[in-house]
Amino acid sequence: xxxxALIIDCDPGVDDAVALMLAxxxxxxxxxxxxxxxxxxxxxxxxxxxxxxxxxxxxEDVPVFMGAERPLRREPAGAGEFHGAEGLGDxxxxxxxxxxxxxxxxDAIIDLVLARPAKSVALAVLxxxxxxxxxxxxxxxxxxxxxxxxxxxxxxxxxxxxxASAEFxxxxxxxxxxxxxxxxxxVVMFGLDATHxxxxxxxxxxxxxxxxxxxxxxxxxxxxxSQRVERKIVGWDAPPVHDPCPVAWLLKPALFELKPCRIAxxxxxxxxxxxxxxxxxxxxAGSLPHRWAISADADGVFALIERxxx
Numbered sequence: 216x217x218x219x220a221l222i223i224d225c226d227p228g229v230d231d232a233v234a235l236m237l238a239x240x241x242x243x244x245x246x247x248x249x250x251x252x253x254x255x256x257x258x259x260x261x262x263x264x265x266x267x268x269x270x271x272x273x274x275e276d277v278p279v280f281m282g283a284e285r286p287l288r289r290e291p292a293g294a295g296e297f298h299g300a301e302g303l304g305d306x307x308x309x310x311x312x313x314x315x316x317x318x319x320x321x322d323a324i325i326d327l328v329l330a331r332p333a334k335s336v337a338l339a340v341l342x343x344x345x346x347x348x349x350x351x352x353x354x355x356x357x358x359x360x361x362x363x364x365x366x367x368x369x370x371x372x373x374x375x376x377x378x379a380s381a382e383f384x385x386x387x388x389x390x391x392x393x394x395x396x397x398x399x400x401x402v403v404m405f406g407l408d409a410t411h412x413x414x415x416x417x418x419x420x421x422x423x424x425x426x427x428x429x430x431x432x433x434x435x436x437x438x439x440x441s442q443r444v445e446r447k448i449v450g451w452d453a454p455p456v457h458d459p460c461p462v463a464w465l466l467k468p469a470l471f472e473l474k475p476c477r478i479a480x481x482x483x484x485x486x487x488x489x490x491x492x493x494x495x496x497x498x499x500a501g502s503l504p505h506r507w508a509i510s511a512d513a514d515g516v517f518a519l520i521e522r523x524x525x
Contacts, residue, residue: 218245219465220335220362222324224282225458226254226342227264229297229304229437233520234341234458235265236434239272240523243466247327247336249279250320254342254387255294256302258284261342264302266311271429275313282320283345286388294383297444304440306433321349328360337362337465341458343384344368348391351398358398365461368392369406369478369491371507378488382407385480386489393480402505404478405460406491409471409508413460414453415442419517423524431524456516460508463516470519472510475503 221244225231238244249269251262262281269277285291301308316323324346328336338361340347347364351357368384369392375381385392396402415438423435438456445454464471477500481490493507494500 228255230458278316280320280323343388344391373407381489389489410457470515
């Protein structure tokens with residue numbers, strides 16, 4: 216079996232944790248690196264959290280690189296209320312045995328992609344797009360050499376989760392989002408329109424808890440925390456599990472329906488900062504270089520998660 220070479224850029228984060236467990240446990244991936252960015256919590260914590268999750272999964276073979284501390288031109292803004300002050304929900308953090316790899320995440324992305332055949336390395340971006348924007352600024356040819364860039368971010372028909380029209384990952388660094396989308400990267404975006412269809416119901420969480428492995432316990436713990444927080448803040452019994460969606464798509468594309476489009480990000484208006492303008496009409500957009508996820512098979516996504524954490 217030919218494995219998909221993959222880099223995961225993330226800001227763990229409880230749903231990032233579930234996505235990482237999905238990737239760590241899936242034999243279909245040649246997981247080249249985890250690159251951490253500041254987002255849900257500061258980058259020192261996201262890099263530590265990625266290393267904690269790597270240790271739980273027994274995947275110390277995968278290097279973790281620390282990346283951008285702050286957005287391109289904004290003040291950092293976290294989401295600790297949805298992820299816990301340390302970014303891992305109820306899990307008590309600890310100092311992992313293995314350190315971060317040397318070098319900046321943006322440089323690691325460049326080096327890993329350029330060292331392999333064009334279009335052979337996929338990138339899953341589960342947090343703000345800062346690291347990728349920095350890498351593209353330094354090495355513009357990266358846009359043509361990367362395989363699919365599967366992004367968790369944005370919102371259209373569902374509206375936003377940080378403002379009326381903006382999803383957190385894009386809102387946190389809209390300038391990075393705008394820059395990446397303006398390049399030739401093959402961006403496939405999984406916004407709230409699709410991820411709100413993938414929810415951690417009581418039955419799905421209980422099924423993970425019944426598996427009983429360390430990876431399953433970690434994933435279920437993250438979902439239990441989200442369940443409690445979403446009930447309190449939003450009033451939902453079944454929280455959406457956003458970040459596994461891009462990873463699940465790379466594993467099994469048939470789980471998602473995609474639609475060609477052009478996506479642009481609002482960067483100047485405080486009122487609509489981070490809004491993703493998703494245009495499906497070629498006559499209006501001129502061309503449709505991106506893809507937008509409009510539906511998801513939630514049972515299929517959770518089946519992949521359960522299989523991976525076993």
